[in-house]
Amino acid sequence: MVNNETKNIKTIQSLRGMRDIVNEESSLFTYFVENASKIAKNYGFSYIETPLLEETALFKRSVGESSDIVNKEMYQFIDKGENDVCLRPEGTAGVVRYFVEKKLDRAGGNYKWYYYGPMFRYERPQKGRLREFHQFGCEVFGIDSVYEDANIIIMIKEILDFFGIGFTLKLNSLGCNDCMPPYKENLIKHLTTFKESLCEDCNRRILSNPIRVLDCKVEKCQSLLQNAPKITTSLCQSCDTDFEKLKEILDFNEIKYEIDSNLVRGLDYYNKTAFEFVSNEIGAQSAIAGGGRYDRLVEFLGGKSTSGIGFAIGIERLLELVKMPQCNQDIVYLSALDENALNILLKVANQKRKTTKTFIEYTPRSFGKHFGIAEKLGANIVGLIGENELINGTIYVKNLETRKEENLKLGDF
DSSP, X not given: OOOHHHHTOOOOOOOTTOOOOOHHHHHHHHHHHHHHHXXXXXXXXXXXXXXXXXXXXXXXXXXXXXXXXXXXXXXXXXXXXXXXXXEOSOSHHHHHHHHHHTTHHHHOSOEEEEEXXXXXXXXXXXXXXXSEEEEXXXXXESOOOHHHHHHHHHHHHHHHHHTTOOOEEEEEEOOOTTTHHHHHHHHHHHHHTSGGGSOHHHHHHHHHOGGGGGXXXXXXXXXXXXXXXXXXXSOOHHHHHHXXXXXXXXXXXXXXXXXXXXXXXXXXXXXXXXXXXXXXXXXXXXXXXEEEEOTTHHHHTTOOOOOEEEEEEEHHHHHTTOOOOOXXXXXXXXXXXXXXXXXXXXXXXXXXXXXXXEEEEOSOOOHHHHHHHHHHTTOSEEEEEOHHXXXXXXXXXXXTTTOOEEEEEGGGO
């Protein structure tokens, strides 16, 4: 009998914008992570895992105080030690923090890391975009070459090709400290001529970080920005040479791309190369991967000037497009028709699991019920031990696909 206190306890639901990853979705998740990780390792990357919780200052200095992420979307709070902390909204800053903290910026050399894990942003949940979401990313330090920019793009293409995902690659250059300041001045002059027609966020950004206006998602603002000055026509000779070289390398490797002069990415730390891979297969055109060069980010975080480039893939968005390949591996279901057979059954299961996925049922049931459970588990091989099998040292085996039945010696199973 349920008492009134137990009856009135309210069940706890997952928070809005956060969800559990289980069953087929968890299989798809691990399938993606395992294969993307394998490709990253083939490109010379090693795995790094950084904390979920970091000082808020890390993201203010890297992502940028004028960004929506810092201003509107971070899970930020004061902890019990009076520290201003937040759940990480993206992965790059934590890797750079590690790089500087361990003084690798002063040690010299090249470093390549990949990571995957949850990120947190308090934004409106929608299809493929949650408040807790997962990213797979790579970061490279110490290689100041446009060939590495191309190498990263080629790697992302290989990952997307592996999973059979179609995409459009969009490219831009955000210039450097020499060509960006005069471009910003020119852009501000242009924007102020129609600032009254721009949204509130755009008006705020005109003074704080004008190139972020180009990233506005409001349709009216986007239509007004069509004739905005293009950074690609304002690049210094060095940046222009690099950008032309990048296009040449991609052309040579037969990688198609589009130039998008309004592509600025959502984070303040990018310079020079910026790119996005977008898909039309998730409703409206959506970015499924993106990144670029961030040669000043190490300095922003107190380190010695070090070149860097990286990218991140939104796993949830990608999983909407990924299909698991057909798996022809055997799955075994074992059970006992007699309780006395459980000890030997467990021994058989432990041996079988060295090579094959194996389920074991501890409750003796009828033949029919065992086969029903096996089918629900997706097993194609059923092995049963009853009183006769126990006496004879055998196991009854049935292949549910071929319908073949046989009694095997335990050592032959």
